[in-house]
Amino acid sequence: MRATLDLLPAAAACAPVTRLDRARLEDAFELACLVRATSPAANGGVRTVHPRRAALPAGMVEFNGEAAARRMGQLMRALHLPFAHDVAEAGLRRRYRLHRVSVPGAHRDAYAELSAAAWRQGRASVLSTAAVGTSAPAHAERLRLAGAAWRAVLLSAGRHMRKHILGVRVSEPDLATVLVRGAHLLGAQATLSPQAGSLLLSVPGAAAHRILQGAGALPA
Template identity: 50%
Template sequence: MPPPLDWLTLGDAFEAACLLRCMPRPAELRPQRGATHYPAPVVEFNREDAAQRMRQLLERLDVPVEHEVSVGGLRRRYEVHRLRVRREHRVGYARLLEVGWRQGRRELLAAPVPGASTARRVWVPRLAEAAWRSALLAGGRHVRRHILGVRLTDRELAAVLIRSATLLGVSATLRPGTGCFLVSVADGPDRALILHRSTLAPARAGEPA
């Protein structure tokens, strides 16, 4: 059993794992039945900001990545941002994100603990913010006049978002769709709070985001 991550490392590893779970695995890397699905050494994003956030998190975790951009489409052009973990770092990367996901999920889903440490009271809401930030960056945004939602194929991540919304003081709903789950919050104060809490503050000079 690997040792638990410190809070700072956990925050980055959990957010990176959430970003990964938002995205389908590239076709050539899809596992056979019964194989472990996460984490993949290659991930493709259709948004540059999601790819840049993933790259930033992995660099802070000392996991170098190669960033490739390809352009497709005829009338409607689109970009695909592919991040590839270097072969010599893949074992450590896989372990780090697995531990980050399991530990972060456990912290979020656990019932509030009376007398919790100051660090836990500070960091658990930060994990909740990271989960929503990842979903809004890399998930399928489903914005309507009355809701802010994200489409996900990962059931566990959907459950984490529901719990994270509760920890942030917002009520979220989960609806199954065709091949996916829709997690949404109501328009108005709930939507504004989720967007505010999941937006990164500008980094000060000399500080990482």
């Protein structure tokens, strides 16, 4: 196993979270969506693979894709939150790499508070039906947050193209609602279908490029 660790002075973890400005909100909301797109464990930890493995403690996330783990690290750095990124090989007959991102214990309260505040604020913005002009800052913020939510889920949950349909699977209904509304804001329509233990969001291929572009996965 190898690990990388980013640490800040202890005092940085104690700063109270107030209403986030636009720049910080986008990063923190994407972080919250990235984590929520994984499968929640009973004790507040989060994992994406092999649910029969022991549950993780709060402040830890496991990804089976390096891109999602690296993106979480980028967001944590931008938000001045310390973290460790461990990589290990697991499995018996079929080996796979597991990426674990964890927050040091002394900083977990700050991480949890920031994530919760960003989720509440970002969710409220995306789901808001208040009329705003297309040139208004509030509209631009909604579009950025919608793109951030889809970017997080495309990385964390993985995207699937089948029969000209873009699909992602999530387990949390509240996140699914944000993604449906986010797709609408980005000029696409997402269909929600219950599956065994998950929710499948599908976007027709003709409009999928709008989601990918809004999420920053395609050039503008």
